[in-house]
Structures are given as C-alpha cells and as structure tokens.
Amino acid sequence: MFAELSTLVRASEKVVLTLAMHGDALSVVVMPVAKKAEDPALAAPLAISGSPEELDDGFVEALQSYVATRRSLAEQVEATNSILEAAKASQSTKATKALTKAAAPGSAATETDDDEGKPAAPVQPTESQSSSAGTDLASLL
Numbered sequence: 001m002f003a004e005l006s007t008l009v010r011a012s013e014k015v016v017l018t019l020a021m022h023g024d025a026l027s028v029v030v031m032p033v034a035k036k037a038e039d040p041a042l043a044a045p046l047a048i049s050g051s052p053e054e055l056d057d058g059f060v061e062a063l064q065s066y067v068a069t070r071r072s073l074a075e076q077v078e079a080t081n082s083i084l085e086a087a088k089a090s091q092s093t094k095a096t097k098a099l100t101k102a103a104a105p106g107s108a109a110t111e112t113d114d115d116e117g118k119p120a121a122p123v124q125p126t127e128s129q130s131s132s133a134g135t136d137l138a139s140l141l
Contacts, residue, residue: 001059001060001063004060004063004064004067005017005063007067007071008030008032008063008066008067008070009032011032011070011071011074012032012033012034012035013034013035014032014033015030015031015032015033016029016030016031016033017029017030018031022049025049025050025051026049026050026051026052026055027047027048027049028046028047028048028049029045029046030045030046030047030063030066031043031045031046032045032070041073042070042073042074042077046062046066048062
C-alpha cells in the first residue's frame, strides 16, 4: 500500500489521506494536491467505503488502478501541452516572417495568399493613389 502511495506522492505536492467511520463502514479518501493545476481531473480524489475487511481485501487494488489512471491522464495532459506549445511556436514564426516580408520594400509583389507559397495577386494602385502623393484636403470640404 505505501509503495502505491509513494508513487502518488511523487507525482503530487502531497497526498491527504482521510479516514472516517459511518456506522460499520469505513470511508477512505485519498486526495492528491497537484503541483500545477494543469487539469482539474488530476486533483480528483479516490473515495471508497466499505467494511474494514473489504478495504483490507480491495484497497490496494483500487489504489493501484487510481494511480495508473491518474498517471495516464497526466501523460495525456503533458502531450497535449507539448502539441499546443509547438503549434504556438509555429504560428509565432509564421507571424514574424509575415511581418518581416510586409516591412521589406517591394513586398506587395512577393506576398503569398496561403501557406502553399503561391504568389498573391499584385496590388494595383488606384487612380487617386497614383496621381497624388497624399490626400487632397480641399476635396474633404
């Protein structure tokens, strides 16, 4: 039993073990205190009740199952976080490249429509843009 509890303690900041009698039944609550609140499911307690004899027979198996499920869930959360961080880094790199291209002179002719690298249609200046260098303030009156 303590080998399983030590595995749970290593994966958590601490584990709170609560025992209470309800008539002839003994209730046991094993509650890990998560180091990081990455997923609330990792802080879900194991709560079982039964006669002391039933708990003698089945508590260790229940604890082993709980620890294995919790470990699997923690691994899934870690894998998901890794995927999200990689996607975030990829998008950041794409945004930086797009800003660099936009800041470069003559970038309008070399921009791309999408991630496939196809050139975008060149930007054609409008008549008002090509004939004047700025806004005609008199036309605003």
